[in-house]
Amino acid sequence: MATNRRERQREATKTEIRDAARAQLTAGGPNSISLRAIARDMGLTAAALYRYYDSLDALVEDLCADRYDALTTEVLAARENGATPLDQLREACRAYRRWALRNPHEYALICGEPVIGTVHDHVESNPKGDAAMRFTLAFLEPFTAVWHARTTPPQPLVPGVAEALSGPNVETLRQALPIEGVAFFLIGWTRLSGAITMEIFGHLRWATDDTEPLFEQNLEDMLRQLTL
Amino acid sequence: MATNRRERQREATKTEIRDAARAQLTAGGPNSISLRAIARDMGLTAAALYRYYDSLDALVEDLCADRYDALTTEVLAARENGATPLDQLREACRAYRRWALRNPHEYALICGEPVIGTVHDHVESNPKGDAAMRFTLAFLEPFTAVWHARTTPPQPLVPGVAEALSGPNVETLRQALPIEGVAFFLIGWTRLSGAITMEIFGHLRWATDDTEPLFEQNLEDMLRQLTL
DNA sequence: TGGCAAAGTAAACGGCGTTAACTCTAATAA
DNA sequence: TTATTAGAGTTAACGCCGTTTACTTTGCCA
Numbered sequence: 001m002a003t004n005r006r007e008r009q010r011e012a013t014k015t016e017i018r019d020a021a022r023a024q025l026t027a028g029g030p031n032s033i034s035l036r037a038i039a040r041d042m043g044l045t046a047a048a049l050y051r052y053y054d055s056l057d058a059l060v061e062d063l064c065a066d067r068y069d070a071l072t073t074e075v076l077a078a079r080e081n082g083a084t085p086l087d088q089l090r091e092a093c094r095a096y097r098r099w100a101l102r103n104p105h106e107y108a109l110i111c112g113e114p115v116i117g118t119v120h121d122h123v124e125s126n127p128k129g130d131a132a133m134r135f136t137l138a139f140l141e142p143f144t145a146v147w148h149a150r151t152t153p154p155q156p157l158v159p160g161v162a163e164a165l166s167g168p169n170v171e172t173l174r175q176a177l178p179i180e181g182v183a184f185f186l187i188g189w190t191r192l193s194g195a196i197t198m199e200i201f202g203h204l205r206w207a208t209d210d211t212e213p214l215f216e217q218n219l220e221d222m223l224r225q226l227t228l
Numbered sequence: 229m230a231t232n233r234r235e236r237q238r239e240a241t242k243t244e245i246r247d248a249a250r251a252q253l254t255a256g257g258p259n260s261i262s263l264r265a266i267a268r269d270m271g272l273t274a275a276a277l278y279r280y281y282d283s284l285d286a287l288v289e290d291l292c293a294d295r296y297d298a299l300t301t302e303v304l305a306a307r308e309n310g311a312t313p314l315d316q317l318r319e320a321c322r323a324y325r326r327w328a329l330r331n332p333h334e335y336a337l338i339c340g341e342p343v344i345g346t347v348h349d350h351v352e353s354n355p356k357g358d359a360a361m362r363f364t365l366a367f368l369e370p371f372t373a374v375w376h377a378r379t380t381p382p383q384p385l386v387p388g389v390a391e392a393l394s395g396p397n398v399e400t401l402r403q404a405l406p407i408e409g410v411a412f413f414l415i416g417w418t419r420l421s422g423a424i425t426m427e428i429f430g431h432l433r434w435a436t437d438d439t440e441p442l443f444e445q446n447l448e449d450m451l452r453q454l455t456l
Numbered sequence: 457t458g459g460c461a462a463a464g465t466a467a468a469c470g471g472c473g474t475t476a477a478c479t480c481t482a483a484t485a486a
Numbered sequence: 487t488t489a490t491t492a493g494a495g496t497t498a499a500c501g502c503c504g505t506t507t508a509c510t511t512t513g514c515c516a
Contacts, residue, residue: 006462006514013463031259036503046504048464056504112340114430133434158448160441167436186435187423187446193431194422195415202342203421206361207414208395213388218415220386225453234483234493241494264472274473276495284473 014052016042021063022106030109033060060109061128067106068131071099075138085145086223092139093192093219100196111197136189137172143185143226144176152228154180188222242280244270249291250334258337261288288337289356295334296359299327303366313373314451320367321420321447328424339425364417365400371413371454372404380456382408416450 020038035056039046053059078095082088100107162179165186173182195218198204199211208214248266263284267274281287306323310316328335390407393414401410423446426432427439436442 010462034503035505044463045465047466047506050505051463111429111431129434132431136434155449155452158441158445160438161445164436164438164441169434170436173435183442183445186432186442187449190423190426190432190442190446191419193426195418197425198418198421201339203339203360204414204418206357206364206397207401208392208398210388210392213386213392214411214414214418217386217389217411218418221383221415224383238493262472263474272494273496275475275497278474279494 010052017049017052017059018063018066021059022067025063025105025109026103027105029105030060030112033063035059064109065127065131067103068110068128068135070106071096071110072131072135072138074099075135079138079142082142085142085149086227088142089139089146090219090223092142096192097196097199097215100200104200107196107200111193111200133169139189140173140176140185143188144181146223146226147177147181147184150226150228154184157183184226188226191218191222238280245277245280245287246291246294249287250295253291253333253337254331255333257333258288258340261291263287292337293355293359295331296338296356296363298334299324299338300359300363300366302327303363307366307370310370313370313377314455316370317367317374318447318451320370324420325424325427325443328428332428335424335428339421339428361397367417368401368404368413371416372409374451374454375405375409375412378454378456382412385411412454416454419446419450 017038020041021033023041024033024037033056035049036046039049049059053062075092075095078091079088082091157180161183165174165179165182170182173185177185195215199215204211204214245266248269249261251269252261252265261284263277264274267277277287281290303320303323306319307316310319385408389411393402393407393410398410401413405413423443427443432439432442
């Protein structure tokens with residue numbers, strides 16, 4: 001390749017920028033990431049960074065997808081620690097929480113406020129959304145195995161759920177699970193993410209300092225309900 | 229009172245500041261609240277606002293507590309729409325979600341990233357934390373009634389939960405509920421808040437646009453598990 | 457070897473939170 | 487009633503910030 005060396009250089013610089021941004025994120029949270037500070041750390045001008053990213057927002061979004069993937073990698077690795085699918089699922093959930101506790105600011109970046117009506121035309125590439133989906137799917141395989149080992153039929157669905165879960169992106173789930181399983185999976189994912197988010201964001205600190213037993217209780221309740 | 233008139237003026241100005249801040253919050257989210265813009269809207273100088281708030285952060289924190297209380301008021305009102313305690317609890321949960329959907333940016337302010345090790349010495353007054361606790365307790369009364377109507381004994385707790393739930397602030401809960409009830413209440417609250425937060429922050433949009441049925445399913449599952 | 461695209465710089469614009477020194481005004485104390 | 491004084495507000499500045507424009511340097515390729 002002719003341009004290969006050039007492009008490798010470019011990619012290396014981009015990585016250096018992301019690393020500098022990550023250092024600021026770890027130190028002071030998402031809002032304290034600053035282009036000028038990154039440039040200062042790297043020994044160049046703020047304007048130079050615009051050769052690599054269109055804006056601060058674009059850089060932050062890239063960083064967000066990057067961190068999402070780091071989390072996904074760790075969750076996938078934790079699955080190996082379980083002998084049965086149920087254990088794999090439990091270990092994946094615990095790894096998720098541990099990562100969030102270890103990297104609270106990165107978790108805040110991942111989980112915090114898009115909020116807006118950013119309808120995001122699904123045509124354009126959406127690296128953050130893709131990373132979010134990859135992460136969610138890291139739980140799907142063991143969940144599916146546990147689900148199919150259920151002994152009793154699931155509770156009937158509330159009217160409207162089946163119709164709501166018919167979008168193009170749930171196809172991956174529908175291939176692996178019946179509609180009741182898809183609903184359970186999404187609700188469970190909401191429950192897991194919600195529990196961790198509440199904990200990281202400090203919304204449980206008024207009640208207790210030692211939040212781990214409560215998480216374990218929550219997790220076991222969830223898994224018991226899943227296995228019936 | 230001699231100083232009464234002065235102080236009423238002062239309080240009125242503070243309210244006007246909060247209202248201006250709230251308008252910016254509604255329009256562009258927590259990060260777009262700006263002292264200079266508030267001053268511009270009110271027809272005075274940014275420096276003048278420092279007569280009323282020590283910093284932008286202090287203003288935002290006050291606004292946050294204020295919005296928390298607005299949410300609490302609405303949840304308390306919704307309880308009246310239920311005949312039985314179970315219905316009251318359901319209506320309270322639905323009102324919580326409706327408020328969040330109607331005021332997503334205000335919800336982001338309430339629920340978003342404190343995250344940091346802001347250990348918050350519990351001596352100093354903490355209006356936001358107090359408001360958060362008042363909100364949580366808005367669900368306690370109907371929950372307690374439903375809990376006491378249970379027919380079967382609760383699942384045994386994971387080891388360590390009882391010890392973790394012994395802080396000073398859980399006293400209010402302990403007076404109304406046995407330890408298993410306290411755990412269930414906190415986990416349920418986590419589950420409810422988590423579900424709403426995930427929905428508002430857009431973390432379910434990859435799966436479906438119509439998230440209401442999923443929430444209803446989640447809620448009914450929760451209430452069924454509570455009533456056994 | 458000349459040209460050309462990429463990388464980087466300098467300087468400016470407007471916006472931000474915050475501070476310090478000042479004026480004015482209205483309630484209070486003599 | 488008048489002098490004092492505390493509070494409200496202004497002006498001007500400081501040092502950050504993201505972003506843009508016009509410029510210079512650098513190193514690859516034909």
